[in-house]
Amino acid sequence: MDVIRVVVSEEGPYRLEGPFRLVTVERSEVEPQSNVLCRCGASQTKPYCDGSHLPSGFGGSHDQEASA
Amino acid sequence: MTGAYREYLGEGIAISWDPSLCIHVGECLRGAPQVFDTRRRPWIALDGADADHVARVVERCPSGALAYRRTDGGPGEQPVDPPSVRAVRNGPYFVRGEIEVVTEDGMALHRATRAALCRCGGSRNKPFCDNTHVLMGFRDPEPDAPRGGERE
Numbered sequence: 188m189d190v191i192r193v194v195v196s197e198e199g200p201y202r203l204e205g206p207f208r209l210v211t212v213e214r215s216e217v218e219p220q221s222n223v224l225c226r227c228g229a230s231q232t233k234p235y236c237d238g239s240h241l242p243s244g245f246g247g248s249h250d251q252e253a254s255a
Numbered sequence: 256m257t258g259a260y261r262e263y264l265g266e267g268i269a270i271s272w273d274p275s276l277c278i279h280v281g282e283c284l285r286g287a288p289q290v291f292d293t294r295r296r297p298w299i300a301l302d303g304a305d306a307d308h309v310a311r312v313v314e315r316c317p318s319g320a321l322a323y324r325r326t327d328g329g330p331g332e333q334p335v336d337p338p339s340v341r342a343v344r345n346g347p348y349f350v351r352g353e354i355e356v357v358t359e360d361g362m363a364l365h366r367a368t369r370a371a372l373c374r375c376g377g378s379r380n381k382p383f384c385d386n387t388h389v390l391m392g393f394r395d396p397e398p399d400a401p402r403g404g405e406r407e
Contacts, residue, residue: 191338191352193372195382196359201372203340207352210341212395224340224348228376228393234342245376 198247200226200236209234265301267327268309272299277320278347278371278386286312317349318384319369334368344395347384348372356382 192204203222210216211234221235226247229239240247260273283291290304290312301309306329313323314332325331338352349371356365356372364382371384375393378385 188334188353189337191340191350191354193350193354193356193370193382194359195356195364201348201382206337208337208339210339212342212344213398224374226373226376226382228374228388228391233395234340234348234374240376247376247381 195226198245199240200224261297261299263297263299263301264326265304265306265309267306267325267329268301268304269324269326270299270301270309270313271322271324273320273322275320275380276318276371276383278318278384280317282315282317283312283321286315314369317351317369318371319367322368332368342374342395345393346388347374 189205191207194202194204196202201224203224207219207222208216209219223236224234225232225236225239227240227245229245230237231239260271260275263270263272284293287304287309290299290301290309292298292300306325306327310323310325310329310332313321323332334353335351336353338350338354341349341351343349349369351369354365354367354370355363356367356370357363372382373380373384373387375388375391377387377391377393379387
């Protein structure tokens with residue numbers, strides 16, 4: 188059983204560790220081009236991160252962590 | 256498990272519900288309307304419910320707010336393998352598999368077989384979806400128009 192580790196980087200993207208299948212918003216399965224996925228909503232190359240989160244951050248702190 | 260949750264006991268199966276993860280997709284309401292009914296208190300009622308059927312319906316819940324354990328020796332949930340990540344148009348990622356959500360420092364935030372992760376940047380419950388994408392009007396680019404200007 189392969190575990191998928193979703194690393195939530197501070198003010199940055201998800202970094203996925205381990206194999207995974209990727210289905211796009213067009214509902215088609217594609218070979219993942221990257222394991223770094225947009226979490227801020229601003230990427231021009233969704234679902235992949237393109238660094239769009241960098242200029243100002245996006246309020247990405249782990250609210251779950253804050254309320255724990 | 257994150258936040259407060261309830262457990263509901265039935266014959267051969269116990270259902271847990273984590274309201275902090277629920278984004279109201281409604282697979283439960285559609286799949287087993289006699290068991291899951293938001294107009295009723297309690298909203299989950301397992302009297303007379305078939306444990307195998309309820310288990311299949313719970314497994315449809317993409318957020319993982321609903322989970323189950325068998326109390327009759329029946330098979331527990333098998334995580335999807337290999338794991339899958341689906342970007343929902345104008346919405347979150349639906350992740351399925353044996354999922355570990357961790358911080359960069361390695362702190363475990365969540366372990367689950369199903370999770371809806373924020374993709375819009377706006378959730379107040381990050382990294383989990385809380386439907387803020389709806390409030391924000393988060394939009395993926397429209398699919399390319401068909402060639403020749405023909406519209407379907």
